[in-house]
Amino acid sequence: MRSTVRTATLALLRELGVTMVFGNPGSTELAFLADWPSDFRYVLGLQESVVVGMADGYAQATGRAAFVNLHSAAGVGHALGAIFTAYKNQTPLVITAGQQARSLLALQPFLGAEHAAEFPKPHVKWAIEPARAEDVPLAIAQAWQIAMQAPCGPTFVSIPSDDWDKPAEPVVLRPKSRLLAPDPEGLAQIARALEASRRPAIVFGPGVGRENMQDEVTVLVEQLDADVWAAPMISRDGVAQDHPRFAGFLPAASGPLAKSLERYDCILMLGGPAFLLHVPDGLAVLAQLPPLFQITDDPRSAVASPRATSLIASLRLAVPALARLITHRPATASKARDPISAPPAGISLTPELAVHILAGLAPQDAVFVEEAPSHKTAIQRFLPIGKEQGFHAMASGGLGFGLAAAAGLALGRPRRRVVAFIGDGSAMYSIQSLWSAAREKLPVTYVILNNRGYGAMRAFSRMMQISDIPGIDVEGIDFVALARALGCPAALAETAEELDRAFRQSLASEGPMLIEVNVGSEIAALF
Known part of the structure; x- marks a missing residue:
């Protein structure tokens, strides 16, 4: 059989053990996706930042670079916030994007990306649009190796749409050590x-x-x-x-x-x-x-x-x-902190009480995701983290990671329940993730801690003694209805009993479930 850029790339990915592709396709990706092989799994995201976020979670779960396929310049632009987060997370990703056909590039065509390899910099470790079609498989192999080398991070390869059917030789992989020995x-x-x-x-x-x-x-x-x-x-x-x-x-x-x-x-x-x-x-x-x-x-x-x-x-x-x-050390006089008691139970749910209830019900091997900036302190106090590979948050400060990454983590650890604590403001950055989680039947419990706004901004404005800040309050979002519209079962919890019942229901299900928890708009203490 004639070896092409496409067949050489698929053979390379198989040899690397990369048979899951995260993508949101467009016309410039059709030649890569045509006659999709049965041994590859294509995970569809409804927006490019969701695609990269899912791949980020999957790579963190597996410890191996995830493969991402985006659509041309506009798709990369949509994904840039998630790429920045993956860079700060030091997550290994190989991000590819379609490019207009080489035969049209000189004419500034529709969907053509000028300086495509420069677009995602500086928040990728390496980026290239190969000078020749036959160099594409080798560029992807190099991108994978660079993404996996410490400090890990995303890499980027731009691929013109008419490259895939051009002849190319298979890539021969060589073992490479990635560990850095100490001086x-x-x-x-x-x-x-x-x-x-x-x-x-x-x-x-x-x-x-x-x-x-x-x-x-x-x-x-x-x-x-x-x-x-x-x-x-x-x-x-x-x-x-x-x-x-x-x-x-x-x-x-x-x-x-x-x-x-x-x-x-x-x-x-x-x-x-x-x-x-x-x-x-x-x-x-x-x-x-x-x-x-x-x-x-x-x-x-x-x-x-x-x-x-x-x-x-x-x-x-x-x-x-x-x-x-270290062979000898004098005795220490230091003392660790005292254990923290449970928060008081009440009629209404506070963030502390909600986290405490769910931490007590979650399976021992649960994987927790946190993207609730205004409730970070409550989660740190009442959600004991430290189980092996059991806690993930975003390192960038950019919202939108948590919902998508929870789906990717579930794909990477299919036998463990993922519990994601997400703020209501954070959730709206990547709400489309619920559709992918439902479509893939992923074991994720999404807990939306709804304080009807950007609570962290409320806290910062008080700490900085700044008043009359616009754009902080976010009212009127029905997360239960949103989740159900995207095919994800959902429930509203306003009391401890309702939260207990909804969480047990989610644990008994095979797929995802969203629980909206109204926690009031009380300002959190960030530090």
Whole structure:
């Protein structure tokens, strides 16, 4: 059989184990999609940002780059917010987009993308429109390898529509190592500092969850008898929240952050960014922090921590090696935080009570997704995270990730129930995700915490003492009706009993269900 760009690409994807394609098709993708092979699964999203969000969740679940097929320049434009989030999440994606036929490009045709490879930059690791049709399969292979190399992230390949039927040779893959070994002397310096410390602390960032190093970091915490903190705005799980040395979640403001860490004499940051700040309350206070050491596979994170002694390495290699170097340490006098009691039960549902109820009912192996900025504190307090690969949030601050990523996570972990806590404002950025979840019969429970507006904006305006802010209140959205219109079963919960009943119903179903929880418009405390 004659080898074409299309057959060589499909053979490459099979060899990579990539037989699921996330897409929203258009005319420039038809030649790729024609006679779709039966061993490939095409997951349709109704908007390009949803497509990338689902692929983001799927790649996080599987630990392998997901393959995305978008429509020309306009489709890439729709997806740019989700691409930015995937970049900040350090999620490996290979994003392809159709391009107008090469024979028409000189004529500025309809659907032609000028400078297509430049469009998604700088929030992709690598982008290309191959100079020759026969180079397309090799470009996709290179994009996959670059996406998977730490720090992981999305890559982009623009493909003219008449390339797919051109002749091309198959791509021969070669094994490649992706782990970064730590510098021995740098690791020894960190070990000496920790051995000499009387009150050490460890701060874990999202890299711990990305590298699936929760158990190894927990062993190091216990070996050092150190307190362990979650980094600000944490987007992945780490040391279990119910571990006796877990001290809490660091705030994204320099003053409160420094206050939380002032009692320690040595701090080790793992899998940064560890000090992700959001509130401009002055940085001088950070100069008072004790000696800081950082281990990360991301050079950008190392550069962004100017006061830290940084070691660029894979945690998979660095953490066990560090544990072997530490042979003795004086007893610590630090103390982790006291357990938090359950919130008071009442007639109406508060965010804290709703989260507490659902955390108690969720299966032990549930995967949790969080995109409810105004209720992040309630979720951190009453939803114990830290189960292996059990928690996901967006690292970018851009809304729209949660609904779509929950569907992708369910595709990647089909035997685990996904429970997504989504704010009402966040939900409207990617509500089309419900259609895909229903179509694929995915085990996702979507919990819409409805405070009828952008609650985080309410909180920030109060904190910054700014009043009369327009565009904060969002009234009159019926999420139950929206979900049902998209084929997703739904229920409204206004009391604890109704929430209990609806959640049990969702767990008994094979597919998705949305539960709208009215939690009032009380302003949350963000930090």
